[in-house]
Amino acid sequence: MVKKVFLLFSGGLDSIIAARLLKLRGFEVEAVHFKTPFFGKEEGELKELADRIGVELKVFDITDEFLPILKNPPHGYGKNANPCIDCKALMLKKLKEIAGGGIIATGEVVGQRPMSQRAQALRLIEKIAGLEGRVLRPLSGKLLPPTVYEENGFIKRDWLLNLQGRSRKRYPEIVKSLGIDADLPTPAGGCLLTQPAFAKKVKDLIKHGHLTKEDIVLLKIGRHFRLFDGKLVVGRNREENLFLKNFAKGEDILFYTVDVPGPAAILRHSFSPEDVELASRIVAGYSDGKNRDAVLVAVERNGKREEIKIEPLLNFDSYRVT
Numbered sequence: 299m300v301k302k303v304f305l306l307f308s309g310g311l312d313s314i315i316a317a318r319l320l321k322l323r324g325f326e327v328e329a330v331h332f333k334t335p336f337f338g339k340e341e342g343e344l345k346e347l348a349d350r351i352g353v354e355l356k357v358f359d360i361t362d363e364f365l366p367i368l369k370n371p372p373h374g375y376g377k378n379a380n381p382c383i384d385c386k387a388l389m390l391k392k393l394k395e396i397a398g399g400g401i402i403a404t405g406e407v408v409g410q411r412p413m414s415q416r417a418q419a420l421r422l423i424e425k426i427a428g429l430e431g432r433v434l435r436p437l438s439g440k441l442l443p444p445t446v447y448e449e450n451g452f453i454k455r456d457w458l459l460n461l462q463g464r465s466r467k468r469y470p471e472i473v474k475s476l477g478i479d480a481d482l483p484t485p486a487g488g489c490l491l492t493q494p495a496f497a498k499k500v501k502d503l504i505k506h507g508h509l510t511k512e513d514i515v516l517l518k519i520g521r522h523f524r525l526f527d528g529k530l531v532v533g534r535n536r537e538e539n540l541f542l543k544n545f546a547k548g549e550d551i552l553f554y555t556v557d558v559p560g561p562a563a564i565l566r567h568s569f570s571p572e573d574v575e576l577a578s579r580i581v582a583g584y585s586d587g588k589n590r591d592a593v594l595v596a597v598e599r600n601g602k603r604e605e606i607k608i609e610p611l612l613n614f615d616s617y618r619v620t
């Protein structure tokens with residue numbers, strides 16, 4: 299009987315090696331990819347990759363479950379805004395639901411990542427997910443205690459690898475021995491939460507209680523400012539200016555220059571007149587009229603538009619989030 303393995307599949311080389319290793323031992327592999335606005339790869343590219351290595355692909359958006367963890371991770375953050383222990387535990391919990399009684403596997407390598415892949419962390423993550431001894435890690439399996447799958451004879455220890463740490467020295471040999479194509483597509487995209495500048499913006503939203511799906515969309519564009527009350531996002535180019543103009547809704551306040559070329563900007567979560575004045579001055583400060591005494595800035599909210607003549611602000615670094 300062909301046994302089915304549900305593999306946590308990032309689309310990176312480690313998960314490809316794990317998939318291939320299990321396929322070669324006669325297992326049917328279902329590659330499960332989880333995504334949120336912060337991580338996850340392009341579905342079309344993943345599908346092409348999955349077809350090339352002969353596995354079935356399922357992609358799930360776990361944003362709703364992930365956001366509460368990101369706001370308040372029980373096991374804390376890594377170096378930036380990455381709550382890796384709780385994130386991995388969430389993925390394994392979801393994988394357990396999807397797998398039913400099937401075998402659960404990941405492409406993790408012991409000691410490869412500082413927060414979530416130390417041997418102790420791997421055990422903790424299994425415990426949180428209610429999967430103690432039930433996560434097969436073929437790339438490091440020889441170095442880890444036997445899983446239930448080994449104990450019940452589905453998996454043999456000598457099929458498993460003994461990789462550990464960050465070194466990739468042995469990868470070419472392993473890739474070759476498993477018959478993995480050297481020209482496999484490698485979908486781009488790491489985890490944004492590990493990037494210091496992005497993490498700063500995320501933590502600013504968390505601090506002000508505005509980590510909503512809409513606010514997260516804006517994290518990926520523009521320059522970000524924390525004003526007295528609200529958050530200002532200023533476009534950096536024509537595409538971003540257009541995006542911000544189309545994005546503004548409800549209580550958002552949209553700003554753009556009228557008498558000189560300049561950026562568009564959105565002020566969110568603010569009812570403060572001081573913020574409107576400061577935002578207008580920053581927008582004017584980014585415009586081609588920054589050296590004038592005053593620039594005309596349009597201010598729109600709830601379909602109402604007014605124009606204010608305002609002195610450009612040139613020194614606004616103290617308001618910048620990034």
Ligand code: SF4
Nearest residue numbers: 337380381382385489
């Ligand atoms: S790096 Fe990002 S995606 Fe990976 S475990 Fe950490 S938080 Fe989750």
